[in-house]
Amino acid sequence: MSIVEIYSVVDPDAMHELGVAFGRALAAGDLVILTGPLGAGKTTFTRGIGEGLGVRGPVQSPTFVIARTHPSLVGGAPLVHVDAYRLADASEVEDLDLDFDGSVVVAEWGAGLVGVRDSWVEVVIERPVGGGDTGAGDNVDDSADFAEAPVEPRTLTVTGYGPRWQNGVLA
Template identity: 75%
Template sequence: MSAAGPEAASRRFEIVDPDAMHALGVNLGERLRAGDLLILTGPLGAGKTTLTRGIGEGLGVRGPVTSPTFVLARTHPSLVDGPPLVHVDAYRLADAEELDDLDLDFERSVVVAEWGAGLHAERDSWLDVVIERPEGRAGDGADDPDWSETLVEPRTVTITAVGPRWQTEAAW
């Protein structure tokens, strides 16, 4: 058993700019199905919302996909008869129980939870997405919540697939 949980496998991606982050999201979105949960972790300005916009495009949902910071969760219905995207900002949630209180339809939706580390307690499968970016330099956009507004620097994205759903997925 790994730190992420049972049956975990990881892949790393070097992302050079917001377009590449968006493209990674599109690629992921095209592979996702109802019931999938993605936990996004990374500092402000890392590209979590940019990735989620791409996921929304890959899923074919109604947009625009924007950060749900002030509403906690936004649902984007499918335009192509697929699952809706539920985009959650879990920053203010204390635990998985509070996530349950939002009454999200996990089984019929794709749920992307920014700041959601540790909120997968009731799930047997999920994708843990960690976005790293250079930090600590003046003017690096550390206080900007949207990567498109920050200085463009490469990111490293590590996706860890946890649980039985991802063990049978050929090309996650």
């Protein structure tokens, strides 16, 4: 069973604020898979999740370290922010020895790589694309790309899978 929600954001501030709302809805054991092209706002969204969770920042793209853990400042779950772009398969994710049960795990580029759990959330971010886009193989900080690109609306398709999300993510 899955529940689909659609959100439109007009700028990076709105993306961040939506992330804050998501962060407030998340708890230890939750997995969020983020998908979208470079510059879509995945890291901006994750920064908001971190703020909503009350974790120590700054939340930055984990491109070069694969995963960053941000401990809670308010006694809640830590945020584990994963960039799975350079990982070949799910076994490499397992090698990272992430605390899926005791943390909120947000995995950019994690579709198909992070093992499916009883419940998880998938967020697909779409943005207008044009001839000047950066190629997917370039290592560009997602949040910086969002800030430098023309401010264009994004559409987020959020699908909650499993019993944890049977009433929706922000319901």
